[in-house]
Amino acid sequence: MSKAVRTAADEIWKNRVEKINVELFTLTYGSVVSQLCRDLNNNYCEVNKQLEIMGENIGVRLIEDFLARTGAGRCNSFKETGEIISKVGFKIFLNIVPQVTNWTDNGKQFSLVFDENPLAEFVELPDDGKAVKELWYSNVLCGVLKGALQMVQLDVDVSFVSDVLRGHDQTEIKLRLIRYLKDEIPAGED
Amino acid sequence: MNLGKNSIYEKNLSRRNSEINISSLSFLFCEMVSYCHSNSKSISELENKLNILGYSIGAKILELNCYRENILTIKKQLKRELKIIEILQFIHTVIWKNLFSKMADELEKSQDIANEFMVIDNNPIISQFISVPRELKQLNCNAFVAGIVEGVLDAAYFQCTVTAHTVPRDGHPLRTVFLIKFDPAVIERENIRYGY
Numbered sequence: 001m002s003k004a005v006r007t008a009a010d011e012i013w014k015n016r017v018e019k020i021n022v023e024l025f026t027l028t029y030g031s032v033v034s035q036l037c038r039d040l041n042n043n044y045c046e047v048n049k050q051l052e053i054m055g056e057n058i059g060v061r062l063i064e065d066f067l068a069r070t071g072a073g074r075c076n077s078f079k080e081t082g083e084i085i086s087k088v089g090f091k092i093f094l095n096i097v098p099q100v101t102n103w104t105d106n107g108k109q110f111s112l113v114f115d116e117n118p119l120a121e122f123v124e125l126p127d128d129g130k131a132v133k134e135l136w137y138s139n140v141l142c143g144v145l146k147g148a149l150q151m152v153q154l155d156v157d158v159s160f161v162s163d164v165l166r167g168h169d170q171t172e173i174k175l176r177l178i179r180y181l182k183d184e185i186p187a188g189e190d
Numbered sequence: 191m192n193l194g195k196n197s198i199y200e201k202n203l204s205r206r207n208s209e210i211n212i213s214s215l216s217f218l219f220c221e222m223v224s225y226c227h228s229n230s231k232s233i234s235e236l237e238n239k240l241n242i243l244g245y246s247i248g249a250k251i252l253e254l255n256c257y258r259e260n261i262l263t264i265k266k267q268l269k270r271e272l273k274i275i276e277i278l279q280f281i282h283t284v285i286w287k288n289l290f291s292k293m294a295d296e297l298e299k300s301q302d303i304a305n306e307f308m309v310i311d312n313n314p315i316i317s318q319f320i321s322v323p324r325e326l327k328q329l330n331c332n333a334f335v336a337g338i339v340e341g342v343l344d345a346a347y348f349q350c351t352v353t354a355h356t357v358p359r360d361g362h363p364l365r366t367v368f369l370i371k372f373d374p375a376v377i378e379r380e381n382i383r384y385g386y
């Protein structure tokens with residue numbers, strides 16, 4: 001399955017995606033993060049939270065774009081979800097394919113490990129001694145994953161485990177399935 | 191500061207993975223606008239916030255592009271433009287191309303006012319993401335790009351203010367004029383230096 005998925009994602013990336021220079025994106029994100037740091041007086045925990053909120057807002061809209069472009073159906077297992085997130089989701093939006101790894105035995109938790117991260121190019125954390133301990137620079141990604149998965153009835157806890165910006169060996173995000181949400185009738189307009 | 195092997199100073203200036211889905215930028219930009227919007231009381235305050243966000247990346251873009259243009263090409267020399275018209279051409283072609291994968295459409299000098307110049311984009315990429323609600327009719331989110339231009343010029347020692355204005359034309363409803371107003375001292379310097 002894996003190879004077919006990869007080829008399909010490549011095809012979508014090549015032919016059905018309008019593209020733009022990654023640097024504008026990278027610098028724009030950097031500008032947002034540094035503005036948040038200023039607005040929130042370098043309270044990096046608050047910055048992480050705000051980035052996650054922004055990410056969730058993006059995620060709930062991004063899933064529509066994703067489904068429309070890929071025509072992907074429902075995944076049969078959380079394992080399949082992991083593969084699709086990495087090989088299709090990250091591929092068509094950020095043109096990267098993070099490694100899916102560190103599965104737990106019950107199949108409810110895995111990690112995405114990033115060799116490259118377009119959000120964090122040209123980035124150095126402030127050397128105030130605090131940012132390297134508190135700030136998850138790319139935390140918007142956690143929000144995006146959480147928001148997008150929520151829209152396909154997966155309640156998932158998403159958080160950073162490590163980040164090369166903090167001097168760790170690798171950048172890793174952990175996803176833990178909390179529960180499948182029931183198909184609920186949306187709240188009425190009135 | 192991390193000056194080890196993996197520091198950003200050790201990385202190659204030209205990069206392999208150079209493209210990204212335009213949707214990703216649009217999602218990010220929309221979030222950015224709505225964040226600024228929620229913290230602003232007026233349209234001009236919102237535009238000012240977007241301008242500031244753009245400004246902070248202008249200086250970086252200037253530096254990056256100067257290095258790329260000069261070091262990585264055959265010229266092998268580091269050069270920065272000193273004349274108003276040349277730096278504007280640099281923005282119009284090199285910077286626009288790098289940021290938006292196309293050149294800006296026009297570059298004009300105001301006929302009446304000596305320190306005013308205009309860079310014009312018929313179909314700015316940023317505007318394609320945004321549908322402006324009626325109550326914010328005067329808003330032009332290209333204030334962000336205006337901020338970038340201002341940042342580039344300021345970093346190149348051409349002090350100015352840059353604003354974005356929607357000036358539609360047939361077939362180009364999103365056409366945006368970036369109005370660049372140089373500090374009088376910049377014009378004076380140019381006159382002394384080149385004796386116009």
